Amino acid sequence: MDPAKTIPLEGRTDDLLRFGIHGVKSDIIEPHPLQSARRSAKQTQDEMKKKILSNTYGAAFPMKMEMDRQILSKFQRPPGAVPSSFVGLEAFTGTMEEFGFEDYLNDPRESESYRPVDMHHGMEVRLGLSKGPPCPSFM
């Protein structure tokens, strides 16, 4: 079962005042078939690469790479106005050399409904005190 489409039973990602009324239908029915395909494409590709590496070099090598990746992903700024630049992580995973539509088209900071991340709410999410995305998707 696609994890993004199941309804979690414990704890809902809602805070009526911050995110509005939570509609169940919008979670299950995807607006466009490409959305789920694009989301899972990167994950499946990474998993396949890991399998190939473990078949070629043994199981320890991809595990070490995964540990390095997790260590590098921990170096972040606190949530707020300045976004974290994951320089080490991007150099390690090779994302720094990739270039796609998301790099120059539809920059979310230039959208008309841009809302800067609320620092306190973002910190609460990171500490596990609140559920839900740090920034709501609508104004």
Place this chain on the structure above:
Amino acid sequence: MSRFEESAPARGGFSYDLCKRNEMLMQKGLKPSSYLKTGTTIVGLVFQDGVILGADTRATEGPIVADKNCEKIHYMAPNIYCCGAGTAADTEAVTDMVSSQLKLHRFHTGRESRVVTALTLLKSHLFSYQGHVSAALVLGGVDVTGPHLHTIYPHGSTDTLPFATMGSGSLAAMAIFESKYREGLTRDEGVKLVAEAICSGIFNDLGSGSNVDVCVITKGKREYLRNYMLPNPRTYVSEKGYSFSKKTEVLLTKITPLRELVEVIEGGDAMEE
């Protein structure tokens, strides 16, 4: 790991926010807005020294000609060019993006780009979008391994051919190629054959028209012959003539070269702390 994904910034790219609204509007009877297509004729062939690409220059929007002289031969690398058919925005965006990726790759490897690199990048991109990016391309170029010509379909399948045609006028152009192509053509014969095939598409297909663009790529050199042939000239001429009331006077003819603001120092020290 989930913490990282939550604090990563929102990425740009395609946004699916309005898909549900559009679906609802179409169910209520609103016709979708038409977009600019290049119902087109694009061709390519391999001759003895390299590759020749050709394209017509009409862009249509439903039954209307939206652009009478558009450019369908896009630059990918100094030795690789790509003709695009399908939705005009899709072909331009995809070729621009892959051209930037090729440039990054050239900086990384320090070598001339190969045509198969461009082919793989385009093909994997189009496949991952499952055909929704409707760009049918004819990719041609000359690299260290020789001249190559490929076709790429919107869903991501590719083909390697000595001569290729795509677009709504592809059958008309293919008829010319099938009857007259042979291996080992010279440059002039090749250009003449490509121009003939495009003219056949221009005159026999509604979606193609206006002028003929040709691009000749050989090892180390490329010539982009924009508007190589103009078989559809505008014949309207005003009877009264055009009168320009104010005479323009040339006051000064002097060219001042701009001063270089950046100085490149060879062998300078790296940034000192």
